[in-house]
Amino acid sequence: MRYVLRILLAILIMSALIQQPSYAKSSDLYKYLSVPGARATLPVEAAKEPFSKKFVDHARERFNNFHLQMGGDHALYYLMNLPEFMPTAMSMPAVKFKRLKRDIQEDLDKIEVKTDSEGVLTLSDYSVHPTFRHQGIMMVHQGKVVFEAFPGMTKTDMHVWMSSAKTTVGLVSAMLAEEGKIDVSQPITQYVPELAGTAWDSLSVLNVLNHTTALDSEETGESVLDPNSVIVSYFSAIFGTPNSGGCQTEDTVSVLRAFWPLYEEEPGAVFRYSSPNTDVLTMMIEHIEEKPWAAVFEERVWGKLNARMPAMFNMRPEGVALPLGLMSTTLEDMARYGVLFTPSWQAVAQEDVVSDAVLTRIQTGGDPEAFKDSAKDESGFKSFGGERAESNSYQWDWIFEDGAMAKSGNLNQLIYVDPERDFVGVVVSTTPYVAPYGETKAPAFMRAAAKFLHGK
Incomplete structure (x- = not known):
């Protein structure tokens, strides 16, 4: 599991990579692309047939350090078999199957x-x-x-x-809002008391739903590459691994409690995309529905x-599913x-x-x-x-x-x-x-x- 943090960080680093069409041999990106299986050399049609055991073994060995996000040959296997790599919960479908x-x-x-x-x-x-x-x-x-x-x-x-x-x-x-089980104008901490007494107190449920939290947790190319950023600490925590800055493992709630409001920005003012918001909402739903x-x-x-087939959700160490992605x-x-x-x-x-x-x-x-x-x-x-x-x-x-x-x-x-x-x-x-x-x-x-x- 110690490499999984880097995988998730890689999953969330799109904006940085999109703006780097070229790369120097000295860059980190070049290093990641030099790993066997990181480049796209196979056509996607290759995924329609079973991969060899040798290919799968090599993919397992290299399941780290942005390897999945490179979108290369090994990623063809990862994205179609992710439940093999992480704990997984299932939501079962109706008994009757109906083909479209x-x-x-x-x-x-x-x-x-x-x-x-x-x-x-x-x-x-x-x-x-x-x-x-x-x-x-x-x-x-x-x-x-x-x-x-x-x-x-x-x-x-x-x-x-x-x-x-x-x-x-x-x-x-x-659904919960329409049923009166939540009031989206109320503070999110009313439903997720683990975060009470922090910057989350000033955020409504709607702020969290719409990614307008005004917290320092926005996913940007800079933040996900900074080993000392709160977003890196968050992704480290949900997989139970030390972050890339070398800090010891922290639990998810402790990291979420450490999120800090942005200077001179009010909640609700700016859409700043952040996966931790979805995680907090998942916690809210689990609390309300028990x-x-x-x-x-x-x-x-x-x-x-x-x-x-079932819907499969990978989970973080605390047993909370990750429908954030x-x-x-x-x-x-x-x-x-x-x-x-x-x-x-x-x-x-x-x-x-x-x-x-x-x-x-x-x-x-x-x-x-x-x-x-x-x-x-x-x-x-x-x-x-x-x-x-x-x-x-x-x-x-x-x-x-x-x-x-x-x-x-x-x-x-x-x-x-x-x-x-x-x-x-x-x-x-x-x-x-x-x-x-x-x-x-x-x-x-x-x-x-x-x-x-x-x-x-």
Whole structure:
């Protein structure tokens, strides 16, 4: 376990790597890329067949020091088998499995998007292009699959969602709010008393839900590389390992209690993305429901879904699940989850899981002013092909004026839900963040496809 901290830090270091298309031989990045298995030399198609024992043994030996985040050959194995490397809790699906019906729309290939690296591409060409290294893409319209591609996985393979999983915490939190079990205007410490007497006292539940905490815990390229930063201490704690600054192991609550408010910034003012917020919300949910996260999610969501397989959540040493990103399912089950937010929910579930009130709460819970000019605002503008979202809300990165919602995940995972157009799109990938890789235009294709199908 002593290397797992570096893995998680690597998972969260995208912004730094994206802005480093070139690297010197003396740099840390060059050192990490020089490790066997760190570079992408295999096509993603290789993951559709079992890897040799020798390959897997070598991948296990090197599961450290940003190796996963390099998005290379070994990462193809890691992202599809993460429960082999960490303690894992499961949320079981409904007893009855229901396969999504197919209504493949060939004319979706009329959609073209201009990429920065490969020019204008059609949907089918983009989906399998080696530069983008997508392993699975699925689009669902009116409860039926209208497009699917599996260039780097089989239909029954599991794949990690990365931060797209944060939407599950946002959903359950919205449910609790609608039921009156939480008041999002109240201090988060009312529900997570372990953090009372600290900077968290001044934060509302909504501040935490929307990443507007004004704490020194923002995930930036600088903070995740600083061995003395609080974010490094946090990730060290959740895996029970000394941080890279050499400090002794600390428990998670002690580290969270040490977070400090930013000078001259009020809570609610600025969207600053931070995974510890999702962890705190998970703690809140477990306290209120008096059950582990996986049991809560099964009872409220996954157990009502006609999914093929369980939802798997990796855990930190204290036994708390990490839906902040470490959740694995099949691609189609990920799409089924998205359909819960649409009018066609009956295609995937036994009952209406996401009520109109819950959906409205999620869509309208953000602050456009706090979102404006944030890092997610800018990255979304680029990946959506020049269209800007209006806000973020309830752990979703982007909420559009028309109610469409999207959440990205590291190494280019994505869930896109457009309730008004009854459309869902999901993507799982193992995309390196060094040249010639890193770009994604999957969000632009998803939004264009939803509009195209709605206009037919």
